[in-house]
Amino acid sequence: MADRKPIDSWLTDMDGVLIHEGVPIPGADAFLKKLRDSGRPFLVLTNNSIYTRRDLHARLRRMGLDVPEENIWTSALATAQFLADQRPGGSAYVIGEAGLTTALHDVGYVLTDHDPDFVVLGETRTYSFEALTKAVRLVNAGARFIATNPDNVGPSTEGDLPATGSVAALITAATGRKPYFVGKPNPLMMRAGLNAIGAHSETSAMIGDRMDTDVLAGLEAGMRTFLVLTGVTQPKDIDSFPFRPSQVVDSIADLADLI
Known part of the structure; x- marks a missing residue:
């Protein structure tokens, strides 16, 4: 790693890195403050498509973490940008919450269940049989199938919840059509996100708590990768993957000196 350029820009996952079950991880506030004070470009990323940037800014603020709205990047925003690039001014049937519908409206998409260009599946806590049935029929009728992220489960204080990837598998089983997943580990x-902050992969780093999403996406995007042990992946799990992060640290507190 001696020949790598200095890190000028930082991308960090949210759950498992900055917060855990709604509680800030020790050192996260100091790390974010140092980033803000340094003036270096940075983004806080999440595969969760439920919330808008404004929602997440407010939620993090209540936890004592100050992340400006423009420094938040979600799979919903990435999905909306992808669709706007693929088919500007298109239409979509959406299963999801305000984070996804707002992002699609903002790029000029029409949300409809009448002959949409795309069926877009995101995160929600209220998946309905009626909505899923409609999605299946629209995909069978020719709508292209897109999903915000492939996560099969999501965290909650009561335990794991079925997430977008699990519901996408249901639609795939019913239609024979697999979705295109935009969120991590897709390096897209x-x-x-790097383009949004004017950063380059050669001088950027990704911090995450999961080998199969955060580290893999950062690796495939050409960034330096840091795995923290405050979330999903534990030390015993690392050797089961055919790739490794650039560095493993106990928590984000250990990375403040690199800024």
Whole structure:
């Protein structure tokens, strides 16, 4: 790693890195403050498509973490940008919450269940049989199938919840059509985020708590990767993957000196 350029820009996952079950991880506030004070470009990323940037800014603020709206990047935003690039001014049937519908409206998309260009599946806590049935029929009728992220489960204080990837598998089983997943580990989400802050992969780093999403996406986007042990992946799990992060640290507190 001695020949790598200095890190000028930072991307960091949210759950498992900055917060855990709604509680800030020790050192996260100091890390974010140092980033803001340094003036270096940075983004806080999440595969969760439920919330808008404004929602997440407010939620993090209540936890004592100050992240400006423009420094938040979600799979919903990445999905909306992808669709706007693929088919400007298109239409979509959406299963999801305000984070996804707002992002699609902002890029000029029409949300409809009448002959849409795309069926877009995102995160929600209220998946309905009626909505899923409609999605299946629209995909069978020719709508292209897009999903915000492939996560099969999501965290909650009561335990794991079925997430977008699990519901996408249901639609795939019913239609024979697999979705295109925009969020991590697709490096598209990372590259779009880097472009949004005017950063380059050669001088950027990704911090995450999961080998299969955060580290893999950062690696494939050409960034330096840091795995923290405050979330999903534990030390015993690392050797089961055919790739490794650039560095493993106990928590984000250990990375403040690199800024």
